[in-house]
Amino acid sequence: MISTLDVIQESFEDVPLDTSSHPDNNITNTHNINQQIENTTPNSNSNSNISNNTKLYSHDLNNTNGINTANKYQYQPPHSLFVSSSSSSASSGASSPATRASSIFSRTSDISEISGADDEYLNPLSADAKLLFENKDYKLEEALQRMSMLKSMSHLCTKNNLMANNASHRNSDSNVSLASTLSVKSEPRSQYLSSTRPVNLPPKTKYEIAKHEKDYQNILEAEIYNEKEKLKDYQTKKKLLMAQEAKDEKLWLKVINNYDVLIKLPQTRELWWRDLPEKYRGKIWKRQLIGKKKLAFEISVLKKALNDALSTLSQACNLKSTKDELVKRQKEKANPDLLEDVRFIEECSDRLQYSFPEMKHFQYGENFDSVLQVLIAFRSLKNKNEKLESIDMLKTINLVCILTYVFDDSLVTLSCFISLLSKKLPNLMLCSDESQIPSDLLKDLEIQKSKSQSSYFGDIKDQFDKYLLQLAPRLYNHFIQRDINSLKIVKGLACCIFSNQLPFDVVLRVMDIYFFEGDILLLRASLALLKKISFKLYGSKEEVYDLLKVDGLINSNHLDVGEVDEFIKDIRDVLKKN
Template sequence: MESVSDVPLEVPVHHVSAFDFDDAFSDGDVNEIAYQFSPDAIREDISRNMPSMEAPWSDPEAPAPSNGFFKVEDLSVSTLDMNGSGNVSRSESPPSTPPRSSGRGSLELPAQFSQISLSQSDSGKENHHPAPAEDLPTYGAEIHPYPNIVIDASAGKSHSHRVSSTTDLQKRLDERAPSPPFISSERPPDSAYSTQSLPTPSPSHPLQPRPLSSSTTPTPTSSPSPTAPTFISNSTSIPSSSSAPQAQAQPQKPFGHRPTRSTGPSAFEKVRSKTRPIFLPPKPRQEDDKHMADWQSMMKLSRAAADKKRKALQERRLAREKHIEDSIHIWEKQIVPDWRVVHKNPNLRKLWWKGIPTKLRASMWERAVGNALSLSKDHYRTCLARAKRALASGVFPQSSLASIEEDIMTTLPSIHIFNPVNGPLYADLKEMLCAWVVSRSDEGLGYTPGAAKIAAMLLINMPIQQAFIVMRNLLERHCMRSFYGGEGSKEDVEAYYRIFDTLLADGMPKIYFNFKQHQISPSAYLNDWLIPLFLNHLPFEACARVWDVLLLEGDSFLYRAALGILAVLEPRLFFPERKELLELLKGENKAAIDVARREGRPLDGGKYEIYGVDEETLWERIDQMDEWWKESTWTRLLQRELPDL
């Protein structure tokens, strides 16, 4: 009687073999001869049931061989032998029935299988080599587009395993063995059966799962010889071997697309025309290159002309500022003692309109704005102390504080003195705005975005206590109070919109009808201009001059300056789409931004600088409005729209 360790264990892999339950479990099998579960018996039975060379492979009338335990219809079987046998056997037979799936899954295995040995045949043998490829049988072999891999791992961990492709072996076997009598031109259907023979558990060899990833996974190599075997060890690293030096020299390449290197212009670049629209036929290459060179030269000349124009404009601005500074003695003698004289003297009024000298701007602004609220010099300190107590106790509105921080971030970014990180006037600006919010809290008003621009302009020209008083009185003027008054002054804001619409229709009818055609009302753009007093859209020098006249003339000059801006933008306002027109009014026209970037102009100044709006062009349009602008028209419109004013 054979020992238990000599009996191999048959386990199915992926599929359960087809059992004949009448033969395997019936009571009539008592008198039959018991089947011997030994390697020799299995090999003898396989060799006895294997068809001869003369027998046809696809005879549908031939009965299926039976070994007394289970019936295997004409299907190929591959086994995994780990019982120490070094002989490699292979059995292939083209199936005559369609593949059958087991109850555990519907996986279909290919018809060509190879026996894989993963155990040592003899413990005493140190160097064990698999059977040569010439000894493999060639029954039923055919060229397969996807080669199978023969892996022999019968040696221990210290030995290397031989991996060879069955398609490579087929080329050698065809030279030695005759071809089978029948080879089907079609690919045989996959087999549905596969079993493995595993050794029985023993104290010295426990039955444990063994990782097969390193020995069962085919490794792609770049060996020049198709029949040269590749030796792979049990580990993931490839050991050095004299039999495969070329495979070791080249590392394994990752799967994926191979990178391509451009060796010149593509076929598309050769025919693409850069100077003609894509919906037209391309130009000849020589003509296209010539036109491209002409375009580049024109762009170079255009940039040179733009630089020359900017330099000339800068020179004129410097000359104008120098003229203003040279007239300071007139200001000190005639205007500083009594600024109201400018309303009586046209020459002094014209001098004021040209701009106030920087040295006198703080005192002239304070006098022109006045102190209608009768605020004391300590008013700022009182409001700031209340704001600090509110911040310390957490009573200060967090929404207003967040709006202040956000508004400061966009305040005069080209000057950089109000930057939250290293701006020297950032703390003063924030404290001034917090004090302004506290001073309005008694009226139930909060923070209005845009106030940071006005506070910043005042801080640049005067001390913080003086700037706070000027800011409070300036924003108490009726027009500015309406725009800063929140929901309570919504009706007054609508009245001011109607006044501007009437002035636009009288002075610039083309722009008025164009806006009406696109359904654009003054509320789409006038609010963004008046709340920050043009600081978001005009250059800083132009804004300073507008402020000089605004504080002298009052609210009427706000509308005159707004009309002057539209006069400068008039050539750009006739867009076929409403969206493009709104983008231009917001200072976000993509074409103008691209031109400014190409010319190297900064984009952190006024939004309308990209349209060519500067101090000189704006004041040219404002001076041209003297022909039709009348203060009586402004007064009449105020009485009609705001009778209670």
């Protein structure tokens, strides 16, 4: 397939790049889309049109006129903006106090310096090419590559026919003759070769050759036409989506200014199901999680816990960086609690390496240190609250990462994290153990008969099984046959609000809706997820539990649920009445 870089290199040879009239020097590969589509239309009349179209196609990619029009179709992959910023911040602050823990405990601290390097020897692309690759629309590029490939295939018949007709005028020993290329010893046979016929079969008649090549061209033209239509639909949807996002952002601003009144309107419910604006997400989450509620801890207590966490982190760094083994052992004996803190920090650091690794946002740098600070502070506070003391913190590391990214403030992150874990369903699922939610159905039935299991758990299981039977009866029967407890699956998914199972952008959208809809959203999302990936869940009990990470294991493999908007629609349609 033809890559964008190949087209750029050709255009640099044929057309000089004029950037003097563009002070921003902003280049994108989405300009003059319609012109590019026209240039990819197959034309089998002559070979000269091929090179002319290629030059014109290359010229369009480098033409920067009307750059504002192109940007409205620009698609950026999730987190493409903050990946580069986090890398540069990590490399620039490797020696600063804010990233000291990262340089000592993170396994990727050395890689961060390389990823943030701006050395022309390490990154040989020109400034124009860098801008092009940073701003490229991946879906658009795929469509253009497919059309370019089809265009090249459409000229295959014409090229081969011309080579076959000229074969009699060439030297039989020539390396460029079709006969020698196809290892055909008989020179007269080369004039009967066709791209639509294998060489080991008898040659076609002239009528068959003409008919089949015409059919071949028609098929390719139909495919190119379909690609054009898909691309036009994508452009239209993208334009409508961006217009809707701009409109929703203005509506959310009005809601924030009169929150208590407007948030109760049914029209506002449609807003949070569509998406929350990135610039207002932190304010809305804070209002929903804290608002006017009474906090589990006073602000002064939270601040003290964060300051103590910084001190603990600094002492752990000092102990870890001590090279003299004798001095190190003396410090460990003098402060045995510090050794336990170091072990906890090391365990959290290892888990952080698997927290949304595709983003490269939490594995090193200031974000790494901020997450550790919040975790250490929460560890010192959870023993002071009965609802929090039995929580397994290692299962909630991804939640802390998400809150750290949204709020970018340790105090707000800690207070919202405590409020989130105090909600009924996540709290019960995090605090429950094997004696309350066993891994198999037989023990679960025994617990229900002995009435040692709360009625809340029983109601959740009954309702979940009821709707799972309606949505995916085959999967429900498989769970019964394999002795798979659906309540344990709900526990593994709901306790961390899917942060251990789903990609970052999907979890953000799920949490957006959860803060408004409540615990029922977690059950609906669990049903939608099981239905979406049901084809992967017909294995043994251990395989199903490992795939869904019900035991809280964190790794870099996230479940693929497709496009975010489609999955959110699946969640909304789960319990919708016909």
